[in-house]
Amino acid sequence: MSHVPSEPRARTAGDDRPHARVWPARVPRAIHPPQTSLWFNLEVSARRYPHKPATVFFDRVTTYPELLHQAERIAAWLAACGVQRGDRVILFLQNCPQFIAAYYGILRANAVVVPVNPMNKADELGHYITDPQARVAIAAADLAPALCAADAALPSGQRLHHLLVLHYRDAMPDDAFDGDAVPVAWRDWLGTRHPLPTLTEGRVADWAEAMACTAPLPPHVVGPDDLAVLPYTSGTTGLPKGCMHPHRTLMHNAVAAAVWTNGTAENVGLLVVPMFHITGMVAGMHTSVYLGATSVIMPRWDRDLAGRLISRWKVTHWTNIPTMVIDLLASPHFDRYDLSSLIFIGGGGAAMPAAVAQRLYDQFGLRYVEGYGLTETAAPSHHNPPDAPKAQCLGVPFIGCDARIVDPETLQELPVGEAGEIVVSGPMVFDGYWQRPEATAAVFFERDGRRYFRTGDLGRRDEEGYFFITDRLKRMINASGFKVWPAEVEALMFRHPAIAEACVIGVPDAYRGETVKAVVVLRQQARGTVSEADIIAWCHEHMAAYKAPRIVEFVDALPKSGSGKVMWRLLQEQARAAASAPVGA
Incomplete structure (x- = not known):
């Protein structure tokens, strides 16, 4: 007679994680891909x-x-x-x-x-x-x-x-x-x-x-x-x-x-x-x-x-x-x-604004399905179930993937709802960085016999096992001791009817250490009628004061990478270089 364990099995990909309840029908939890070259x-x-x-x-x-x-x-x-x-x-x-x-x-x-x-x-x-x-x-x-x-x-x-x-x-x-x-x-x-x-x-x-x-x-x-x-x-x-x-x-x-x-x-x-x-x-x-x-x-x-x-x-x-x-x-x-x-x-690569996702559904019956992954994870490590996606959400751990939220300092797993670093383990994770053994060692750790990759992204998961990104660890803005996550501010700013795109960055501030700046592309019909001060006032109405941008700059377009992602690092480096330049330079 087979033994039925009294405790759940070790938490391999998908066994007892909360997202078991929303796993797509007809999709296996793990697969056996061809054992050949591509x-x-x-x-x-x-x-x-x-x-x-x-x-x-x-x-x-x-x-x-x-x-x-x-x-x-x-x-x-x-x-x-x-x-x-x-x-x-x-x-x-x-x-x-x-x-x-x-x-x-x-x-x-x-x-x-x-x-x-x-x-x-x-x-x-x-x-x-x-x-x-x-x-x-x-x-x-x-x-x-x-x-x-x-x-x-x-x-x-x-x-x-x-x-x-x-x-x-x-x-x-x-x-x-x-x-x-x-x-x-x-x-x-x-x-x-x-x-x-x-x-x-x-x-x-x-x-x-x-x-x-x-x-x-x-x-x-x-x-x-x-x-x-x-x-x-x-x-x-x-x-x-x-x-x-x-x-x-x-x-x-x-x-x-x-x-x-x-x-x-x-x-x-x-x-x-x-x-x-x-x-x-x-x-x-x-x-x-x-x-x-x-x-x-x-x-x-x-x-x-x-x-x-x-x-x-x-x-x-x-x-x-x-x-x-x-x-x-x-x-x-x-x-x-x-x-x-x-x-x-x-x-993926950016959150889909809720209003746009709703239009897709209302007009075409299409649910926009967001996913998440890095170059190191061969694209998806997370994906929304196609029939049960959540808006502006990374989704659930992908086929064969085990993902956790851990404390970035202790690497201990955190409870539901608490923000920490997203770490993943599975057959899609890369072997390491080319000729960079120290960099490779820095992004991997072992737990319960599994090798986990540290994504460098902060996120949380909800009770159903869906993951949500908070931001890049390196992108956090520290304003007078308050931690500001740009992605959260950007998502709020997308609700403003005049804003087409926004990128939030941290810039040096003599008093606060860092302060929040928003680089904004206005919708065509709003140009010339909405001011920077209007945007700042609206933000103060719709988010905590420490999160609200104190500086707004209008631009015709945001710089984007070849894959379509907003190049926030470039904007941040430009802003910090301008702040450190001598007056009159």
């Missing part, structure tokens, strides 16, 4: 679906076998260039079909992808060559000169040996520029054919050369524990750190994202979140390839292009940044678009 997902989908669109790019369809062929040619070219198992290869381009072909080609060559944000300039790019010791790069033609300039500034012996250059135009239909498919502002960017740049000590090749490569494919020898991708994360200090993700961590969340959303091969996803970013990479690209689904790719965000693509291709799944939804709904042409095909819409 490469096999593309190979399997190409064999299963010989005529199915893998990608759509300005109405140009690439089938799964075509995508597989391109990836194999990239792998052969890389092998001919001397790339071997475990070598790191830079990928420096915007969303396009070639991104997927190059990414999977690098994996097929047993190498490691180093995705780099296309917004980086030459002064920043040298680190992405030297830190991973990359000797080969694949870049878009408009970005390649900056990479070459960064390479030229490096010492001999640390430079690139090979650079493969591609044009987005080559993945577009011949008549792409005849109608209105390409936004006017993008025509020069996408249509210009750039000459090949020059490497100081290396060779530059065109994409067509790689596609024509007849060199043999190397044996595919990597498995789930081999390093697959090295995405970089900035953190709060120092140079960006590479996050070591083996095939198994990405595989887990690619499969889990499909399971969580009841995904099938019939999914049609709008892939606009950048693929260099962990969310677009995993929940967008990898999940779609695993399912054999179709990705409708946007190289950048444009609200009217998004509206046309959703309507034209009957998009069913759209993972995004909430600012994209806000922008699309504000389009003067919105009534022309048909969003009725959407069955899943969600994302």
Whole structure:
């Protein structure tokens, strides 16, 4: 007779946590993802679906076998260039079909992808060559000169040996520029054919050369524990750190994202979140390839292009940044678009304003489903149940994930409702920071036989097991001893009818130590009629005095990263630099 324990089992992912009551129907608590490299997902989908669109790019369809062929040619070219198992290869381009072909080609060559944000300039790019010791790069033609300039500034012996250059135009239909498919502002960017740049000590090749490569494919020898991708994360200090993700961590969340959303091969996803970013990479690209689904790719965000693509291709799944939804709904042409095909819409990176979420539900019956994760956790470590989401909430611990709220000092678990640091453990957590053993040791601790990652985010959980973010540990404002969490103030300010966007930062104050400043984008109709003083007075009416911004600055737009997140650190650094500058400087 089996033994029935008198006490609950050890708290593994989902056994006795409060969110068991809201766990999505038909979704398992843990999964057994394929024990292979990610490469096999593309190979399997190409064999299963010989005529199915893998990608759509300005109405140009690439089938799964075509995508597989391109990836194999990239792998052969890389092998001919001397790339071997475990070598790191830079990928420096915007969303396009070639991104997927190059990414999977690098994996097929047993190498490691180093995705780099296309917004980086030459002064920043040298680190992405030297830190991973990359000797080969694949870049878009408009970005390649900056990479070459960064390479030229490096010492001999640390430079690139090979650079493969591609044009987005080559993945577009011949008549792409005849109608209105390409936004006017993008025509020069996408249509210009750039000459090949020059490497100081290396060779530059065109994409067509790689596609024509007849060199043999190397044996595919990597498995789930081999390093697959090295995405970089900035953190709060120092140079960006590479996050070591083996095939198994990405595989887990690619499969889990499909399971969580009841995904099938019939999914049609709008892939606009950048693929260099962990969310677009995993929940967008990898999940779609695993399912054999179709990705409708946007190289950048444009609200009217998004509206046309959703309507034209009957998009069913759209993972995004909430600012994209806000922008699309504000389009003067919105009534022309048909969003009725959407069955899943969600994302993260910022809280979705309650009023916008309500409009989505009232108008389309869509519940906006927010999730949460970091580069270190291969995108989601938390996600709202699609049928039971809570507003401005991280959700519940994702499939296979165990998450806690702990005291940042003692690391002891805190009770329901109390704010502390979010820590996670599970098969999606990265192995550590590339060549940074001290930084790796600082973000991990062991408890009850499990290895927990310290996210650096403060949050709380409610009685049902849903997690809510309070703020970044490093972002807290200390005003006269009062702790102010900017995210909370921003959420309150979103209720003001004149405010389109707001970013709250801490700035030096001779009396309070720090004081609260809000950088605000007003709605178009409010500009010129609402003053900074009006906003400050409203804030004092709607929040505790110590939280209310004492300084408000109006701007036309907030700076955003390539993944659409507001760059609060940049605003804070600028404000602090201005405060410390000599008078009259």
